[in-house]
Amino acid sequence: AIEVERLTKTYTIGTTVHAVDGVSLNVPHGSFTAVMGPSGSGKSTLMQLIGLLDAPTSGRLTVNGRDVEGLADEERTRLRGKEIGFVFQSFNLMPKLTVLGNVTLPMQFQGVAARERLRRAEELLARMGMSDRLHHKPNQLSGGERQRVAIARALANEPTLLLADEPTGNLDSRTGEEVLRLFAELHAQGYTIMLVTHERRVAERAERIVHMEDGRIQEIEALTAA
Amino acid sequence: AIEVERLTKTYTIGTTVHAVDGVSLNVPHGSFTAVMGPSGSGKSTLMQLIGLLDAPTSGRLTVNGRDVEGLADEERTRLRGKEIGFVFQSFNLMPKLTVLGNVTLPMQFQGVAARERLRRAEELLARMGMSDRLHHKPNQLSGGERQRVAIARALANEPTLLLADEPTGNLDSRTGEEVLRLFAELHAQGYTIMLVTHERRVAERAERIVHMEDGRIQEIEALTAA
Numbered sequence: 295a296i297e298v299e300r301l302t303k304t305y306t307i308g309t310t311v312h313a314v315d316g317v318s319l320n321v322p323h324g325s326f327t328a329v330m331g332p333s334g335s336g337k338s339t340l341m342q343l344i345g346l347l348d349a350p351t352s353g354r355l356t357v358n359g360r361d362v363e364g365l366a367d368e369e370r371t372r373l374r375g376k377e378i379g380f381v382f383q384s385f386n387l388m389p390k391l392t393v394l395g396n397v398t399l400p401m402q403f404q405g406v407a408a409r410e411r412l413r414r415a416e417e418l419l420a421r422m423g424m425s426d427r428l429h430h431k432p433n434q435l436s437g438g439e440r441q442r443v444a445i446a447r448a449l450a451n452e453p454t455l456l457l458a459d460e461p462t463g464n465l466d467s468r469t470g471e472e473v474l475r476l477f478a479e480l481h482a483q484g485y486t487i488m489l490v491t492h493e494r495r496v497a498e499r500a501e502r503i504v505h506m507e508d509g510r511i512q513e514i515e516a517l518t519a520a
Numbered sequence: 521a522i523e524v525e526r527l528t529k530t531y532t533i534g535t536t537v538h539a540v541d542g543v544s545l546n547v548p549h550g551s552f553t554a555v556m557g558p559s560g561s562g563k564s565t566l567m568q569l570i571g572l573l574d575a576p577t578s579g580r581l582t583v584n585g586r587d588v589e590g591l592a593d594e595e596r597t598r599l600r601g602k603e604i605g606f607v608f609q610s611f612n613l614m615p616k617l618t619v620l621g622n623v624t625l626p627m628q629f630q631g632v633a634a635r636e637r638l639r640r641a642e643e644l645l646a647r648m649g650m651s652d653r654l655h656h657k658p659n660q661l662s663g664g665e666r667q668r669v670a671i672a673r674a675l676a677n678e679p680t681l682l683l684a685d686e687p688t689g690n691l692d693s694r695t696g697e698e699v700l701r702l703f704a705e706l707h708a709q710g711y712t713i714m715l716v717t718h719e720r721r722v723a724e725r726a727e728r729i730v731h732m733e734d735g736r737i738q739e740i741e742a743l744t745a746a
């Protein structure tokens with residue numbers, strides 16, 4: 295479970311930008327949350343704070359009962375690498391590695407044996423419809439193919455928390471549907487999922503929608519009629 | 521007007537990938553065409569060939585009555601810089617320039633005076649809702665903000681042909697609507713527009729939808745009931 299308390303993230307470049315401007319939120323274990331809001335409203339920034347990819351300016355973040363600020367670097371790194379899977383809005387694949395290399399890399403960091411890494415990477419990529427692109431480099435892929443590799447990579451270490459920032463933004467509806475079906479399966483298996491999307495019909499696959507605007511939460515809309 | 525005749529683009533990396541596999545298409549002057557199709561079906565590749573950003577493996581491309589292959593380098597460069605505006609699926613902004621710098625750069629190449637460059641850039645960026653981000657660098661922007669800068673940049677030299685690859689993919693529906701309204705205006709002013717999208721409701725703003733699959737055109741769907 296994750297508890298976000300009065301989190302802020304401020305940038306100062308000339309003017310002051312309040313990217314996240316006081317966000318409090320409870321993310322129960324095993325829940326499926328969608329995040330929507332206008333461009334620039336702080337969705338990606340909030341996700342990066344929750345994913346321990348960035349430090350807040352103020353406020354508190356508690357993950358599995360432990361205040362993130364109090365964690366030793368080693369423990370933070372372990373959490374990020376082992377427990378959290380992050381799908382970036384702009385994919386952030388390693389340009390010099392192939393599709394297979396990109397997906398096996400996080401497993402290497404967790405000490406997974408070579409044979410198992412390959413098996414798991416091939417399985418995830420097959421699920422993403424990418425089996426015929428295993429040896430391509432990112433610049434030899436289409437936009438939606440890169441997005442699918444980014445998703446496979448995020449799932450490589452079977453994280454307990456999946457944070458996906460616009461995971462279907464570059465996918466046609468059929469391929470996007472495949473991804474959402476996979477997420478629904480993972481959710482049923484017990485994953486905690488947060489996904490940012492600007493498409494309402496994608497958000498409606500979650501249990502609730504957090505609506506953001508100007509760095510704050512405007513409303514949390516419950517979707518599952520009990 | 522643009523005439524595409526039996527265009528192909530083939531990549532060979534281990535196996536042979538027919539990214540564009542024999543496409544023939546007429547793009548009348550002043551028309552508004554949407555392109556849809558599954559991830560990896562060749563949409564971006566086709567757009568890059570039409571935008572003279574890449575050379576086909578075979579086939580012929582005629583722009584304004586002139587075979588592109590027969591053009592001198594200087595003439596190709598002039599066409600690309602002056603006549604064609606391209607919005608990339610992954611934005612491709614210059615990381616070291618500010619928002620303003622990114623939008624004024626193409627005008628600099630066309631010898632536009634400094635004062636006019638600034639005026640035009642500010643006008644386009646205001647239209648994109650980006651006036652309060654003029655001095656940010658691309659890595660200080662949200663995904664949708666980068667997309668809007670990429671759109672403003674493509675329009676900087678008032679191109680006669682606008683090629684937009686997933687221009688609303690990272691935008692919330694309201695901001696996306698703003699962009700589509702601008703495109704409709706430009707179309708009314710005489711621009712020729714081609715846009716790739718995976719969202720049907722975006723495609724329906726065009727006069728017709730070109731449906732691609734496996735590097736070929738499956739169908740051209742007319743939208744404007746005469």
Ligand SMILES: Nc1ncnc2c1ncn2[C@@H]1O[C@H](COP(=O)(O)OP(=O)(O)OP(=O)(O)O)[C@@H](O)[C@H]1O
Binds near residue numbers: 437531
């Ligand atoms: N440099 C390259 N080398 C090898 N294959 C490539 C290269 N560039 C693209 N491809 C392949 O060509 C095919 C078409 O790519 P393209 O980018 O045109 O697809 P797309 O329709 O735009 O897809 P998307 O909707 O995912 O953006 C893809 O399957 C891709 O893997």
Ligand SMILES: Nc1ncnc2c1ncn2[C@@H]1O[C@H](COP(=O)(O)OP(=O)(O)OP(=O)(O)O)[C@@H](O)[C@H]1O
Binds near residue numbers: 653660
């Ligand atoms: N490094 C930075 N320096 C200054 N401002 C920044 C920086 N990074 C982000 N911002 C600003 O913070 C705001 C929130 O950014 P964020 O990426 O979280 O938005 P978002 O909701 O994900 O938007 P989108 O839907 O367009 O992806 C934006 O207005 C952006 O300009």
Ligand SMILES: [Mg+2]
Binds near residue numbers: 662663664
């Ligand atoms: Mg974002």
Ligand SMILES: [Mg+2]
Binds near residue numbers: 436437563564609
């Ligand atoms: Mg594409």
